[in-house]
Amino acid sequence: MIIDCHGHYTTAPKELEAFRKKQIDGLSEASASRAKPRLDITDDQIRESLEGAQLKLQRERGSDVTIFSPRAAGMGHHIGDGTTSLHWTQACNDLIHRCVRLYPKNFVGVCQLPQTPGVPPTNCIDELERCVKELGFVGCNLNPDPSGGYWKDPPLTDKWWYPFYEKMVELDVPAMIHVSMSCNPNFHTTGGHYINGDTTAFMQLITADLFKDFPTLRLIIPHGGGAVPYHWGRYRGIAQDLKKPPLTEHLLRNVFFDTCVYHQPGIDLLLKVIPVDNILFASEMVGAVRGVDPATGHYYDDTKRYVDAASLGDADRRKVFEGNARRVYTRMKLST
Amino acid sequence: MIIDCHGHYTTAPKELEAFRKKQIDGLSEASASRAKPRLDITDDQIRESLEGAQLKLQRERGSDVTIFSPRAAGMGHHIGDGTTSLHWTQACNDLIHRCVRLYPKNFVGVCQLPQTPGVPPTNCIDELERCVKELGFVGCNLNPDPSGGYWKDPPLTDKWWYPFYEKMVELDVPAMIHVSMSCNPNFHTTGGHYINGDTTAFMQLITADLFKDFPTLRLIIPHGGGAVPYHWGRYRGIAQDLKKPPLTEHLLRNVFFDTCVYHQPGIDLLLKVIPVDNILFASEMVGAVRGVDPATGHYYDDTKRYVDAASLGDADRRKVFEGNARRVYTRMKLST
DSSP states (O other), X not given: OOEEEEEEETTOOTHHHHHHHHHHHGGGSOGGGOOOOOOOOOHHHHHHHHHTTHHHHHHHHTOOEEEEEEXXXXXXXXXXXXXXXXXXXXXXXXXXXXXXXXXXXXXXXXXXXXXXXXXXXXXXXXXXXXXXXXXXXXXXXXXXXXXXXXXXXXXXXXXXXXXXXXHHHXXXXXXXXXXXXXXXXXXXXXXXXXXXXXXXXXXXXXXXXXXXXXXXXXXXEOXXXXXXTTTHHXXXXXXXXXXXXXXXXXXXXXXXXXXXXXXXXXXXXXXXXXXXXXXXXXXXXXXXXOSEETTTTEETTOHHHHHHHSSOOHHHHHIIIIIHHXXXXXXXXXXX | OOEEEEEEEXXXXXXHHHHHXXXXXXXXXXXXXXXXXXXXXXXXXXXXXXXXXXXXHHHHHTOOEEEEEEOTGGGOTTSSOHHHHHHHHHHHHHHHHHHHHHOTTTEEEOBOOOOOTTSOGGGGHHHHHIIIIITOXXXXXXXXXXXXXSOOSOOTTSGGGXXXXXXXXXXXXXXXXXXXXXXXXXXXXXXXXXXXXHHHHHHHHHHSOHHHHOTTOOEEEOGGGTTTTTTHHHHHHHHHHTTOOOHHHHTTTTEEEEOOOOSHHHHHHHHHHSOGGGEEOOOOOSSSOOSEETTTTEETTOHXXXXXXXXXXXXXXXXXXXXXXXXXXXXXXXXX
């Protein structure tokens, strides 16, 4: 079985954007009086949005199931306030739940969180609990920068985040550390902010001892870990200068990287320097890069081809494609 | 000859920090009345600061000359105002000039700029001109984020920067795009902010057409290009989705990467995916990582070993070690 641990619902019916527009248009009203807009999307619309995209690509590329969450750039935690974020998040998560119910063999749900800049993430606990206990979701996407490119909240290792981590541990669900849209003109969203978010998060984890406090907390750094595997010597060296244990002990019991790296040499490096137990297959389709690589004739984000072509034993390849995802997303119950 | 294109004066005598402290202590005074503090450092102090560090390491590792600039983290453009930045920058650049005069075979000067957040970089033109014409410097370090981790100034492709680029072109000097200290607690300076700065700058260049306006402008992205070579497929794909020419045409006539990547697999990837004409040897010693890699028994930042061990023909290796640096830093006149 091949599990793609990183897919967003980037093809949702346009009614979802209309919902969001209504929210944004209503931001001049007082928070308490703002009603949650209605979202009318039929099952057929959902089917249509998935059949020609994620489901078609699963079949064509040979993956079986996608760990599926709302569009990351769309989370937009910087827009409005806590009420805005909660309404939007509930709508997005409910829609993911409907995708999973319509295609229970193809999708497993992961939730967005109702984060808001400057608001402690304790306000995300209820929605995480609802998604895990009522909707059967297996994890969440945690945004390390709800300000959207200005990085105003405390680092992930700050006590600010601890109550949320406690709930994650209690529910036994991991988080993918994933920023959302950049509203800072310096950062292109998918080419700058996403990759910086990954690199930043990992470096934050190096400087502290978060996993001494949360030995079972599990975090996935997407997009192949940002710059980290390419600079693995730098990060090992910085950790050493900071008198931290080797990264394998310090972080790699708790931190995992996905395979959203869109060329063979990148995947080869990832598999060479990061222990195989820490790598989860993913493509992020339909996502940041939509085109076909003229050098190969295949989609840039058809990452299964790179993993297939990598120098890797069968048992290790099975870990990357399936075993590691099952181990990290422990609530995911898939029949083989 | 082996030219290390990226070295900072990280070992300057402690009098330099005392100068800086006086500046910072005096920030409560009105800008116009602030005098430039005195900096008393003897030639012997300079010799002593270099002999046991950069010069010793050049000899031990087998490099010949370092393109040398003030400490990058120390630039601290966010501190004080334009006067603060100008006084500090002049002092730092004058000190580099003294290093070069004391050891003309070992060092070539590159200057810091008196940038200040929110102030157009036209205010840096005079200091660039002074350093190039009077001190014989061959390039500059340009900080894409003078705010120190809050990214408040416009992207490098904005017209904001154009008058400065015009002067660079006129003087025929390149810039290394290098951030300074992070004062944002989210970003570790050398492990987060530096690498993010590199990735961010390259992605900014993808989205615009800067080199149509400045066909001879030359920029070096340090630290192996941040995350870029590892995600080369992603960047090629994003450029393609944006209807830009292939990156080789779009950027690689003007953009160069250094080899500050501190392990063999990273250097191997860099040399595999980036054309050899775009790679300049560098180590950043004495810099971000000071330790010895227990896996190899050698210093992490002894990057010459990685380039020596890479699968590379002799002619290509000479380009990386020498030819490309001479081509990019055209004002550098070194006897072979």
